Amino acid sequence: MNEIRSNAASVKFENVTKRYGSFTAVNNVSLDIEAGKLVTLLGPSGCGKTTTLRMIAGLEMASEGKILIGGKDVTRLPATDRDVSMVFQSYALFPHMTVMENVEYGLRFSGVPKKDIPQKAQAGLDLVGLANFGHRLPSELSGGQQQRVAVARALVLEPQVLLFDEPLSNLDAKLRRHVREEIREIQQNLGLTVVYVTHDQEEALAVSDRIVVMNNAVIAQDGTPRDLYEAPANAFVADFIGEANIFDCEIEAVSGGIATVTLGPVTLKLPARGQSPGKAKLAARPRRIEVAKARTPNTLPGKIAKSTYVGSHAEYVVSTDRGEIFIISQDVDHVHAPDTEVGVAFARSGPVLIGA
């Protein structure tokens, strides 16, 4: 059998901390990744996501806590002895070996019978659509092709977990979409466990079964793409995943899971999401806010500060006594001119309450 199979296994972090001297890169993180899922670690640079990934690979050792892969404790195991492969941001193809030799490289150290190695490597190249490129040097391939070689090289080892460290950041925008779809397809076809690091929220939303948002060395939120987008747990997540306007608001009352929220003259009924009466914050996506005529009931009075027509939609910045609000309007037939007095209306669903 020389097909590429999957040995997908789960990954579990139990209170893992990583310190470099006095600097804490990852702080008491617990994480549970099911076998066969694609989970993305998302966050701004320096949030600890790459360190987390490298701890799964065994390239960094946890300072505290326990790491389990497939239920086995691997906390002290170095990279060589873990059944994990990684696709690097720079691809890290060995420049002195041909594409074929690169893909065969890991097989040579994995106890695969010598005669099976070429077939297996070829199967890997077939899988990523580079069947006829085996004899080339990495430098003779385009960026996207190099990327695929890196994927093939990791895949042929049939690892328990496959890791991607910002795999698309060296590709141009068009290729990026294409490659990420390919990665997702291979992952789903083979049922691989994939942990994927990126700082691009759109990429994360597009490929993931689950997204773990990290900020300042801890997990900010962990959930499905839809959860994160539509029900962010806090202001950071709301703003990091898509843009969001964050307002201070007041919860007047909560009954039957529905909160009555006031925001100056505006009153809204929203899912309470565990909040109790008092001060709270409201996050609203730019597309979930509308520009209405001035003095429409239940709107915030404001004035258009900036107005930009971008073809498919119009973008406004409206200044109100609650601060500046960014709005995207689908109505391109009637573009409001700057300095027009308007009312800001909130869509019935969309704005969400988050903790103060």
Added chain:
Amino acid sequence: MRAANSPTGLHPTVLLWLAVGWIGYAVLPWYGLDDNFFLLGWLTDGYPLNDDVAPALFLNLQGQKLWLAPFAILLALPLLLYGRPKNDPLFGKLLMIVGALGMAWFFMQGFGIGLRGWRFEWLNLLFGKLDDRQFGMGYGALLTVTAFLFMFCIGLAARGAVGGDVFVVSSIGFVIGTVGVFIFMPVLQMLANALITPEGNYSLGSFISKIFSERLWSLGCFTGTRCGVALNSLFLAILVGVLTTLLGLVFALVATRTGFKYGKLLRALTVLPIITPPFVIGLAIILLFGLSGAVTQFVSGVFGIQPTRWVYGLPGLLIAQILAFTPIAFLVLIGVVEGVSPSMEEASQTLRANRWQTFWNVSLPLMRPGLANAFLLGFIESMADFGNPLVLGGNFDVLSTEIFFAIVGAQNDPAQAAVLAIVLLFFTLGAFYAQRFWLGRKSYTTMSGKGDAGVHPRLPAALEKILFIVAGFWALFTVFVYATIFYGSVVTRWGIDHSLTLDHYVKSFSIGRTEHGIHFSGAAWSSFWTTIEIALISAPLTAAIGLITAYLLVRQHFKGKEAFEFGTMLSFAIPGTVIGVAYVIAFNVPPIELTGTGIILVLSFIFRNMPVGVRAGIASMSQIDKSLDESSLTLGANSWQTFRKVILPLLRPAILAALVYSFVRAMTAISAIIFLVSARYDMSTSYIVGRVENNEYGIAIAYSTVLIVVMLIVIGLMQLIVGSRRIGRRGVESDQMQSRTNVSSPVVQPSGAG
């Protein structure tokens, strides 16, 4: 799935080193042999029972050298680990204990027992008189102690050091062990020697009186007598440092800032100090300005000035050292001058500064660290230079030659030599320390090769003119000096009979035919072949230990790395004469008895030139992205496999460079060698110096010319190989490859001590 290591039998690496240990103890002769070990003559000399060639086991069985018996017990202990896995706590602990005890016992018996029984009085009191004696250790001892070292390292790794990586821990252990035994131990022994009084006692008082003596520090030259040796050296070194820096800067500016078309030709100058044995310039100066020198004769003929011996001493030394070391300063400064970001200078010009103001206020201050660096290199080189003072010094004594005469001269006073060596070491280490911690390595790494699109502005016209004149004059002078060397080798007797002849070459390098075939009858052949042989043996060893050290420094993190780095780079700053003295003192008596062998020459080259390999390795390894290693590790290769399959192949140009430079340096070195050569192992350089002392200038110069040509060929071949590699690749990669092959420049810069 990756195959898990099954814990059956003995761990293979332990088994390997255990076997090595037993071979050392029970199979190979424990003590050093009179003959060359590899000729295997010892096998027929009554092996294994004859005392001279017996392995330790057979000595013990015959009831001799019983202090070696504990090794047998220690070597048996690891067998207890049979069937135990690596993560068994006993595994690491036992190996560490066995290794540590083995090494400790090895050195205790080595140093505790001397030529005449116990070395120290308290051992006599403790154990009573010992009727036996120690001999120099041989290959058996070497293998056994190596085995203990590596068992200790495996134990450490099993206990989790450096991520449990056996290869990395063993490499660290190996480097520390060898550097400790062949650099620190001899230097420390030499320091201890400085405390010995002529009566053979240790005394701090006599040491202090020696180190502050008039001979070293007298300020007499200001009052009409002579200055102290240390002050002479210091004075010369500062002068040479300043002047070579200035001249180097002139050349660097001419090459990069004046639109000079033959910059490449100038760069070729930098190869000169690498291929020129250090004293050759001194010889040429004698041929030109000596009593019967060409210039002297000419001047006295035309102006009627009485020829004098003015050139012997400070003036001649100054000229010779500036000639010899300016290319080094040039090499450092050309990087610095090019490294000044053109956009800084362009910014300055757009802010209405003219060329002169820009140069003075922006360019020059930015070069300051590089200038200081060049000065310190010149300083160290001059301090350590031995060849030129030897042939040109006259009455102007400097430390390096004084050390030599204290050992070999009528004085034969190793304690005095040790004191002088300490002073010299103090100066060079001071400069080395300043260079490292005050300047860092910034000036080497300013060239990124991208990002800056600007063009360096031209210099002010007047400055340009001055630079051209100075550089032109000095370049002509250099050419003239080298031409003199060549010309001097083909005249009958310089200054007296200028008829052309090939006699000197014939005398040294004639090849005769006898009935047995070709016969190398020339007088120089023996030392020439010895030199080539020693250089060929030491070059790969130097490159290997240098590259491994570089790998540890660039790629690994471990406790005490700073100290490790400092220790390995230290031999840069230790002048050759100091190493020479230290080796003579340390390796003349058991347990390590090496004087008079070829091994001591090889060892001195390895550890003197090791930094060359380290630099080459660091320079090119930092060009290799770390993710290559990491991806190899995540693909299941261990660190040794990664090193062999990924790093080494990518380092090929650096390996070649390290090989060639350590070869060439081994051929040109004189300072350490002159203490270590023997009748059987004479080297070219010391042979040449011998001819100079006998006033046989013709032969000396002819021989030097041959050496220069040989080394030119070697370097040329290397350029050819490294160069053609690049052509074979496609253009896309050439960027990357080029940066990797450009290791030759950082290699040469800090050639340390001549």
